[in-house]
Amino acid sequence: MMSGLKIITQQLKTNPMKNFYSNKYLLLVIRIILAFVFIYAGAEKISDPEAFAISISNYRLLPIATVNFFAITLPWIELVAGVLLIFGISVKENAGIIFSMLLFFTIAIIISLFRGLSIDCGCFGKGSQIGLFKLGENTLMIIGSILLMIYGSTLSKLKSE
Amino acid sequence: MNISKILLITFISVLLSLVYNHFNPNGLKFIREERLLNWESNSLSESDTLYSSINEKNINAPKPSDSLVIDKKNESIKSFQKPKAIKTDFAYKLFMDGVTFIDARSADEFAEGHIKGAVNIPFYGSENYLDVINSLNKNEIVVTYCSGADCDISILSGDELFELGFNRVYVFIDGYDEWIKNNYPTIKN
Numbered sequence: 001m002m003s004g005l006k007i008i009t010q011q012l013k014t015n016p017m018k019n020f021y022s023n024k025y026l027l028l029v030i031r032i033i034l035a036f037v038f039i040y041a042g043a044e045k046i047s048d049p050e051a052f053a054i055s056i057s058n059y060r061l062l063p064i065a066t067v068n069f070f071a072i073t074l075p076w077i078e079l080v081a082g083v084l085l086i087f088g089i090s091v092k093e094n095a096g097i098i099f100s101m102l103l104f105f106t107i108a109i110i111i112s113l114f115r116g117l118s119i120d121c122g123c124f125g126k127g128s129q130i131g132l133f134k135l136g137e138n139t140l141m142i143i144g145s146i147l148l149m150i151y152g153s154t155l156s157k158l159k160s161e
Numbered sequence: 162m163n164i165s166k167i168l169l170i171t172f173i174s175v176l177l178s179l180v181y182n183h184f185n186p187n188g189l190k191f192i193r194e195e196r197l198l199n200w201e202s203n204s205l206s207e208s209d210t211l212y213s214s215i216n217e218k219n220i221n222a223p224k225p226s227d228s229l230v231i232d233k234k235n236e237s238i239k240s241f242q243k244p245k246a247i248k249t250d251f252a253y254k255l256f257m258d259g260v261t262f263i264d265a266r267s268a269d270e271f272a273e274g275h276i277k278g279a280v281n282i283p284f285y286g287s288e289n290y291l292d293v294i295n296s297l298n299k300n301e302i303v304v305t306y307c308s309g310a311d312c313d314i315s316i317l318s319g320d321e322l323f324e325l326g327f328n329r330v331y332v333f334i335d336g337y338d339e340w341i342k343n344n345y346p347t348i349k350n
Contacts, residue, residue, distance in 0.1 A: 049185075049189050050187065065192045068189040068191060072182045076181070077170075079174075080170060080173065080174040080177065081174070097171065117311055118308070118314070120313070120314075128285075149162060
């Protein structure tokens, strides 16, 4: 970890931006954080599908009949993408999946904020209301997933090839 | 980035989710039915009765005459199957009867103004208010509310209280905004 930080700072000094973003340690950190966030979010929702279905329907964006389909499938896509990210399998592709989910979630939150709904986010089970903080969180994760989509992350990858 | 890989991963995840949901005892039905909050029949005005007869299947409103009889006979022991939604007039009636109102909004919003005599149990962070919840009589009627029809925490709070053992939970759907419009008693901290 310390050596990782050292290399990051060194690279910052020599070749400012591009090398910093494509630094393999930084990408590994982003990869692990995103993976854990999505595994946690997925598992939490899988454990209580009805609560997640209610959260989705509170956004009032999807036809009510389709809500259960998303409540059943989305958490598993999150979980699988998270697990594959941890092991470094198809990092760019999984980052792409996570990016598109985050994009949809963020748009949904923005629309709801504009409509003045004060509803539960449904992001990690009960406990957080939608708001600017949530938007900030999502924006950071979106940036992280874009970096992973561009540069990938091969460090401490499960060797299969 | 390989699009076919993305599709494959998504497809496998969806497959896994469907298999899991099929065997999960708490699994969901594939097609969702509308979240129904039954209206307290006594709280419907004439125009609402018309509305409810159009949507009778959806709202499941019991026939007013039936429930009036049941209500009067078993006032003390009757508990609800689920929290029930009520209109402003009925909420005011309950207010005049001295029923406990529960404000599900945040402590800040509560301090800015609330229904007179209401108890604040914010939905976000309700775990810190367990002593308040326990100090209430679970067999008495309670009414939850939030700011208005655009917030859902009154319903969620109502569900939560119901799960905690409150027998008769009403959800005052139109909430605080409508209460103010009617110039009903409020208080500021």
